[in-house]
Amino acid sequence: MNKTKILLTILFSLFLIRYSNSQPFQLVNAFSNVTFSNPVFVTHANDATNRVFVIERLGKIKVMPNDSNTTNVKVFLDVTNLNNGSTYQERGLLGLAFHPNYASNGYFYIYYTRTGDGANVLSRFSRSINDPDKADSLSEQVLWAVADPYSNHNGGILFFGLDGFLYCGMGDGGSGGDPGNRAQNTNEMLGKVHRVDVNTTSGGNNYGIPPTNPFAGGGGRPEIFTYGMRNPWRMSQDAATGLIYCGDVGQESWEEINILEVGKNYGWRCYEGVHTYNTSGCGVITNYTFPIKEYSSSSPNSECSITGGYVYRGLRRPELTGRYIYGDYCSRKIWKLKYEGGIVTEDELLVTATSSIYSFGSDQQNELYVCCANGIVYRFNKSDLVGVNNNLNIVPENFSLDQNYPNPFNPSTSIKYSVPELSKVKLSVFDISGKEVNTLVNTNQLPGEYNIRWNGKDAFGNSVPSGAYFYNLTARENFF
Numbered sequence: 001m002n003k004t005k006i007l008l009t010i011l012f013s014l015f016l017i018r019y020s021n022s023q024p025f026q027l028v029n030a031f032s033n034v035t036f037s038n039p040v041f042v043t044h045a046n047d048a049t050n051r052v053f054v055i056e057r058l059g060k061i062k063v064m065p066n067d068s069n070t071t072n073v074k075v076f077l078d079v080t081n082l083n084n085g086s087t088y089q090e091r092g093l094l095g096l097a098f099h100p101n102y103a104s105n106g107y108f109y110i111y112y113t114r115t116g117d118g119a120n121v122l123s124r125f126s127r128s129i130n131d132p133d134k135a136d137s138l139s140e141q142v143l144w145a146v147a148d149p150y151s152n153h154n155g156g157i158l159f160f161g162l163d164g165f166l167y168c169g170m171g172d173g174g175s176g177g178d179p180g181n182r183a184q185n186t187n188e189m190l191g192k193v194h195r196v197d198v199n200t201t202s203g204g205n206n207y208g209i210p211p212t213n214p215f216a217g218g219g220g221r222p223e224i225f226t227y228g229m230r231n232p233w234r235m236s237q238d239a240a241t242g243l244i245y246c247g248d249v250g251q252e253s254w255e256e257i258n259i260l261e262v263g264k265n266y267g268w269r270c271y272e273g274v275h276t277y278n279t280s281g282c283g284v285i286t287n288y289t290f291p292i293k294e295y296s297s298s299s300p301n302s303e304c305s306i307t308g309g310y311v312y313r314g315l316r317r318p319e320l321t322g323r324y325i326y327g328d329y330c331s332r333k334i335w336k337l338k339y340e341g342g343i344v345t346e347d348e349l350l351v352t353a354t355s356s357i358y359s360f361g362s363d364q365q366n367e368l369y370v371c372c373a374n375g376i377v378y379r380f381n382k383s384d385l386v387g388v389n390n391n392l393n394i395v396p397e398n399f400s401l402d403q404n405y406p407n408p409f410n411p412s413t414s415i416k417y418s419v420p421e422l423s424k425v426k427l428s429v430f431d432i433s434g435k436e437v438n439t440l441v442n443t444n445q446l447p448g449e450y451n452i453r454w455n456g457k458d459a460f461g462n463s464v465p466s467g468a469y470f471y472n473l474t475a476r477e478n479f480f
Helices: 003-020
Strands: 027-029 039-043 051-056 060-065 074-078 093-098 107-113 120-127 135-146 158-160 166-170 192-196 224-227 232-237 244-248 254-260 293-296 306-311 324-328 333-340 343-352 357-362 368-372 377-380 403-407 414-419 423-431 436-445 448-453 469-476
Touching (some): 039 368, 060 093, 107 158, 158 232, 166 232, 232 357, 244 306, 254 306, 254 324, 306 357, 324 357, 414 423, 436 448
Parallel strands (some): 039 357, 093 158
Antiparallel strands (some): 027 377, 039 051, 051 060, 093 107, 158 166, 192 224, 232 244, 244 254, 306 324, 333 343, 357 368, 368 377, 403 469, 423 436, 423 469
């Protein structure tokens, strides 16, 4: 064997060692000096303060600095007197969303089940004018209070979409098998995902109706965005692709993940996943939209209830970029799923939590959190593949697997990166929707530093529109 082949073999072996020894996925206590009571959601105010807000199901929202060593935890809002979370484990304070202009208007929205009648309440509150870590508990403005016949299947997730509208997921009213067939009844609020405009009012309500809602002009509740939902327990929108992912809890046998699109009917109670459940009075199968993913919750499997998550866009685990992270309450398993081109191309187990998974959440840096029944909020351990300069004002340097780099400059900016081991390197440019615009590098590269300049053109030589673009740098070991 000549010296060149020996060198290549050594370099290849070093690469395999480094790649195989990267940190395995583990959950670590995100705030080691703090525990919570029934934490069911983590979010942020998107106001550049880098605080995190944790919902406790029994009625408190706590706020603290996004610091793993913090002990500075304050009660932002206490509505234990309004909600009945202590009466049944699926009831309580379940949702929180901050207005996109929260920094200036101080508005935020909560979803809870009301003491007394168990109604599902969506309300707006305001921040205190004197203390940014305190809400005005007397500022409640109720948007709606929907009667609920049973104690379970309350949904409760809230988020503001990229369109600026507020989304709210509501369960079918509870019991089993949707005995009132509410999810298929478009004149009912239960069993739906709703979308409203909180910046306007109409019809005597404290909100307006987006004109593109399917029943904005009549034929059903104008608030409806999608219907045929059983219990949408956590949904989120991927800012890069615009796709809305929803984990819908199954009845007895199947848990499902849906991609939500306006006006679509997701099948419950006619179908559970892709399987028939109760088709009495149902239409033809083409009337329904089926999940992109389902998994069995029947015995002897340990799964029982899906917990919907987020598409990962953080920096601690760049290997997960673009993957939808979701889990199961009973088995405590957490998986990654990649959905592209209308199909699932990856679906793998990542880690098993030490306690039942209530919910996922995210902070202002798009890092992912896991709320568990033991009162601990977890996040992923930091990958040893992270070590790049991610300051948006500096051209990123150094090599990282599967890492997206925003381009804050014009397309002619030179990109500098280094390759520590012999690798098959691919460097591509993507637009904000996730579409690949051009491939700049796709070849074996020896260790060293490299500079490349994108000329602002696509693969066919056509100039691309101005805007935000991302460089994706990947490396693979199978280059022989």
